[in-house]
Amino acid sequence: MQRHLLEYYDIDPIKPERVRTLEAGYRATLWNKLFLDAGYYYNVYNDFIGFNIAIDAPFASPSAFLPEDVQVFRFASNAEEIVTTQGFSLGLNYYFADYFSLNGNYSYNAIVSASDDPIIPAFNTPEHKFNVGFAGRNIRMGKLKNWGFNINYKWIEGFLFEGSPQFTGFIPTYDLLDAQINYTFPKINTTLKIGATNILDNQVFQTYGGPRIGRLAYLSITYDWQNR
Numbered sequence: 001m002q003r004h005l006l007e008y009y010d011i012d013p014i015k016p017e018r019v020r021t022l023e024a025g026y027r028a029t030l031w032n033k034l035f036l037d038a039g040y041y042y043n044v045y046n047d048f049i050g051f052n053i054a055i056d057a058p059f060a061s062p063s064a065f066l067p068e069d070v071q072v073f074r075f076a077s078n079a080e081e082i083v084t085t086q087g088f089s090l091g092l093n094y095y096f097a098d099y100f101s102l103n104g105n106y107s108y109n110a111i112v113s114a115s116d117d118p119i120i121p122a123f124n125t126p127e128h129k130f131n132v133g134f135a136g137r138n139i140r141m142g143k144l145k146n147w148g149f150n151i152n153y154k155w156i157e158g159f160l161f162e163g164s165p166q167f168t169g170f171i172p173t174y175d176l177l178d179a180q181i182n183y184t185f186p187k188i189n190t191t192l193k194i195g196a197t198n199i200l201d202n203q204v205f206q207t208y209g210g211p212r213i214g215r216l217a218y219l220s221i222t223y224d225w226q227n228r
Helices: 002-008
Strands: 018-030 034-046 049-053 074-078 083-096 100-111 128-141 144-156 159-162 168-171 174-185 190-197 216-223
Antiparallel strands (some): 083 100, 144 174, 174 190
């Protein structure tokens, strides 16, 4: 029977997805030191394109497999009802002591509509995430000259990742710390940079079924051709 499933499953053709968007934003520089960037969006989708699965079978565990004689079909389709999403972001940059800055941003993204439509939206986006950072650029303090650095902390809330049937699952909440230091050689217009992402080697995965991602160290040399 499974071999003939598609012969009896009526699949409607895909229609173009339509979206109406309301956006609002605000940018300002306050006291010549604080830069503010805020934005909000609200989307209304008609014929939202997502995915359906042509089977409804329980799994014994997240790593369990279906019997070999069972086939699963995943096909694109349009949502039967209106789908709405909204999001908000806020970014702040504060500059002080000529060379230093503190920065941070927060974002919120979510599907607002709630219905019994079986479509899988595959939004694959954390509802809440933020990062904060501390940076220095072209530092000149006494004998310390031409140095710079950047330290950044990221936090990402866990979310449901919806891929193919065997690669759909929950991504746990995780955080990352990135850091780099750089030095500029003015006479040869060259900047040397050493740093690492996920410097604490926090093993995380960002797609369900994908590999865990650890520390990545790097060394870069940049030559500024325009200032030669």
